[in-house]
Amino acid sequence: MFQLRPITKRRLQRFHSLKRGWYAFLFLSICLAFTVLAEVFINSRALYVQHEGKSSFPTYGDPIPGKVFGLGYGYETDYKELQAHFAASGSSSKVIMPLIPWGPNEMDYSVPPPAKPSAKHWLGTDIMGRDILSRLVYGFRVSISFALLMVGMTYSIGVTLGCLSGYYGSWIDLITQRLQEIWMCLPFLFIVIIITAFWSPGFVGLAFICAIFSWMGIASTMRAMTFKEKSREYVTAARSLGAGTGRIVFRHILPNTLSIVISSLPFQVAGGISALTSLDFLGYGVPPPMPSWGELMEQGLGRLDAWWILGSVATAMTIILISITFIGEGLREAFDPKRHSTYD
Amino acid sequence: MPDSNDIILEIRDLKMHFPVKKGLFSRTVGQVRAVDGVSLKIRRGETVGLVGESGCGKSTLGRCVIRLYDPTEGRIFFNGRDISQAGPAEMRALRKDMQIIFQDPNESLNSRHSVEEILEEPFIIHDVGSPEERRIWIRQLLSRVGLPESAAERYPHEFSGGQRQRIGIARAIALKPKLIVCDEAVSALDVSIQSQVLNLLMDLQDEMNLTYIFIAHGLPVVKLISDRIAVMYLGKVVEFTSSQRIYDAPQHPYTQALISAIPEADPEHRTERIILQGDVPSPINPPSGCAFHPRCRFATERCKKESPQFRQLGNDEHWVACHHAGELVATSSES
Numbered sequence: 001m002f003q004l005r006p007i008t009k010r011r012l013q014r015f016h017s018l019k020r021g022w023y024a025f026l027f028l029s030i031c032l033a034f035t036v037l038a039e040v041f042i043n044s045r046a047l048y049v050q051h052e053g054k055s056s057f058p059t060y061g062d063p064i065p066g067k068v069f070g071l072g073y074g075y076e077t078d079y080k081e082l083q084a085h086f087a088a089s090g091s092s093s094k095v096i097m098p099l100i101p102w103g104p105n106e107m108d109y110s111v112p113p114p115a116k117p118s119a120k121h122w123l124g125t126d127i128m129g130r131d132i133l134s135r136l137v138y139g140f141r142v143s144i145s146f147a148l149l150m151v152g153m154t155y156s157i158g159v160t161l162g163c164l165s166g167y168y169g170s171w172i173d174l175i176t177q178r179l180q181e182i183w184m185c186l187p188f189l190f191i192v193i194i195i196t197a198f199w200s201p202g203f204v205g206l207a208f209i210c211a212i213f214s215w216m217g218i219a220s221t222m223r224a225m226t227f228k229e230k231s232r233e234y235v236t237a238a239r240s241l242g243a244g245t246g247r248i249v250f251r252h253i254l255p256n257t258l259s260i261v262i263s264s265l266p267f268q269v270a271g272g273i274s275a276l277t278s279l280d281f282l283g284y285g286v287p288p289p290m291p292s293w294g295e296l297m298e299q300g301l302g303r304l305d306a307w308w309i310l311g312s313v314a315t316a317m318t319i320i321l322i323s324i325t326f327i328g329e330g331l332r333e334a335f336d337p338k339r340h341s342t343y344d
Numbered sequence: 345m346p347d348s349n350d351i352i353l354e355i356r357d358l359k360m361h362f363p364v365k366k367g368l369f370s371r372t373v374g375q376v377r378a379v380d381g382v383s384l385k386i387r388r389g390e391t392v393g394l395v396g397e398s399g400c401g402k403s404t405l406g407r408c409v410i411r412l413y414d415p416t417e418g419r420i421f422f423n424g425r426d427i428s429q430a431g432p433a434e435m436r437a438l439r440k441d442m443q444i445i446f447q448d449p450n451e452s453l454n455s456r457h458s459v460e461e462i463l464e465e466p467f468i469i470h471d472v473g474s475p476e477e478r479r480i481w482i483r484q485l486l487s488r489v490g491l492p493e494s495a496a497e498r499y500p501h502e503f504s505g506g507q508r509q510r511i512g513i514a515r516a517i518a519l520k521p522k523l524i525v526c527d528e529a530v531s532a533l534d535v536s537i538q539s540q541v542l543n544l545l546m547d548l549q550d551e552m553n554l555t556y557i558f559i560a561h562g563l564p565v566v567k568l569i570s571d572r573i574a575v576m577y578l579g580k581v582v583e584f585t586s587s588q589r590i591y592d593a594p595q596h597p598y599t600q601a602l603i604s605a606i607p608e609a610d611p612e613h614r615t616e617r618i619i620l621q622g623d624v625p626s627p628i629n630p631p632s633g634c635a636f637h638p639r640c641r642f643a644t645e646r647c648k649k650e651s652p653q654f655r656q657l658g659n660d661e662h663w664v665a666c667h668h669a670g671e672l673v674a675t676s677s678e679s
Contacts, residue, residue, distance in 0.1 A: 007455075007499070007501070232451055233446050233448065233451035233452040234451060234452050234453060234454040236412060236444075236446070236452070237444070237446060237452045237453075237512075237515070238454075238465065239412060240410060240412055240439065240443065240444045241439060241443075241465060241466045241469050241515075242435070242436040242439035242440070242466075242469050242470065243465070243469050247469070251457075251465075252454055255454075255456045256454070256455075256456055
């Protein structure tokens with residue numbers, strides 16, 4: 001049943017042959033996989049502890065109190081301390097730490113913050129003594145999931161309204177169009193500031209607010225596409241067979257507008273990442289201490305003498321946004337209808 | 345020969361006007377009289393050719409008949425039942441009996457659907473058969489229109505123009521309709537392919553007792569397939585009779601001009617070409633009286649003032665809308 005259309009296959013081949021976009025896609029996929037599995041590589045919890053013949057894997061699951069490993073406290077084990085403790089006592093117990101043994105919210109005051117990059121902290125620490133690399137990686141997870149969530153909501157609103165006004169036309173179109181124009185004039189930032197003044201929106205709420213202010217572009221594209229597809233003869237053919245509106249919209253019109261939606265997707269994701277970063281930078285983004293790029297950027301601008309803070313976050317941001325843009329370009333090129341046929 | 349009293353479709357004074365809107369408040373400033381009072385009776389099992397220049401309303405008439413447009417005025421009787429006011433539910437059931445084949449199969453087949461999905465759609469919409477039955481039917485349809493069964497898994501763009509038109513025909517006959525409107529069904533095809541598709545259409549007609557309304561702008565094609573031919577000019581049918589009589593004894597000056605324009609294969613043969621002067625007038629603002637009078641060789645004062653009736657000539661199966669029909673036969677057949 002699931003079989004790729006030949007044209008889709010050719011598009012994927014074309015995307016594969018555009019090296020810049022393809023490598024950017026591989027790179028971003030690796031980044032995504034890495035950020036999903038970040039706990040395994042970058043974490044304050046140990047990967048593996050062997051103590052009195054018992055093995056435990058503290059990476060995922062509930063925190064394990066220090067008492068379990070023979071430390072004299074009931075709160076979560078400090079595994080770096082535990083490692084030192086085992087080494088000092090010369091016992092056979094073992095602790096294996098991740099590659100970078102720092103959690104995103106763990107503060108290290110052994111060197112005065114902000115600390116320069118060193119073997120201990122590869123990209124240094126921020127003004128609160130937190131490992132910057134760790135915060136970058138966890139911050140990327142926040143950014144990308146925010147962007148995907150926001151784009152999902154944006155598209156749901158935009159595609160629905162655009163399709164509706166394009167298909168029905170007349171007064172529905174008139175109302176949707178005016179709504180869209182009015183909405184475009186509202187100053188997004190001021191409204192976010194006003195909203196956050198009396199309501200702390202949280203992660204999903206923030207994505208929703210952003211989506212509410214960014215559906216207009218995709219709605220007008222969808223409206224135009226629907227207008228165009230609706231008047232094509234295959235739609236008339238479906239109507240002459242007796243197809244209802246739902247069938248025409250979902251089986252005929254929407255699939256034919258898909259290429260536009262897909263090729264604009266990466267740019268929307270990049271936009272989502274930038275939006276969250278700028279909101280965080282201004283302090284209206286995700287609540288602290290959630291790791292975020294915008295917050296790091298703000299710190300970095302405040303402490304230009306600690307160049308590694310701003311340097312690392314700006315570099316990370318640039319690389320990610322450029323690779324998403326490359327993917328977008330590649331997709332757009334691969335989906336370019338002029339390459340394949342006149343009618344598609 | 346179709347029984348002359350078994351009428352499958354009767355059109356009575358059908359009008360289809362499209363409003364011309366202008367300005368901020370979409371005021372209606374005029375009407376495009378695409379179809380302006382057409383009456384025809386079509387018999388079961390016959391092919392009626394509909395010819396005329398582009399813009400004369402023949403496609404609009406075809407689409408009105410199967411209610412792709414809602415006619416402004418007039419009535420359509422299908423199998424004796426008035427369908428001009430039928431609601432959506434009633435129309436859905438009627439769609440099984442009337443189908444349309446389009447001019448450009450590139451446009452009329454959804455390029456995102458495989459042939460299997462395209463041909464399955466009519467069955468899904470009308471909820472006919474189980475998935476297994478549909479699979480078998482689809483393969484039968486394909487072989488019926490002369491395509492291999494393996495075509496089902498492929499997509500429209502993998503076929504040639506003629507093959508794509510065959511897919512369009514297969515879709516149209518899927519539900520075993522009674523009436524098919526062929527809207528320029530072969531005009532976009534190569535001449536060699538045209539005849540193959542025409543033969544297919546004629547075979548299907550014999551087999552399934554189909555009635556065709558065959559819309560085209562080229563007379564030779566229409567003559568080949570039609571039993572009777574209706575000539576349209578500016579939203580009106582000006583002449584309607586058997587295809588033989590249209591050729592041998594055209595009565596309306598416009599038909600005479602059309603017939604004289606058909607090229608002959610014989611280089612020795614000389615005919616007097618009747619060259620029409622001027623352009624087709626705008627259907628928004630048609631001329632007074634007979635719509636054809638500004639271009640007619642025989643126009644008189646009466647033609648400018650009085651719109652001619654669509655009348656039967658004698659007792660023949662010959663209808664014409666011209667004040668001077670009957671008087672003009674000699675002038676044209678002499679040439």
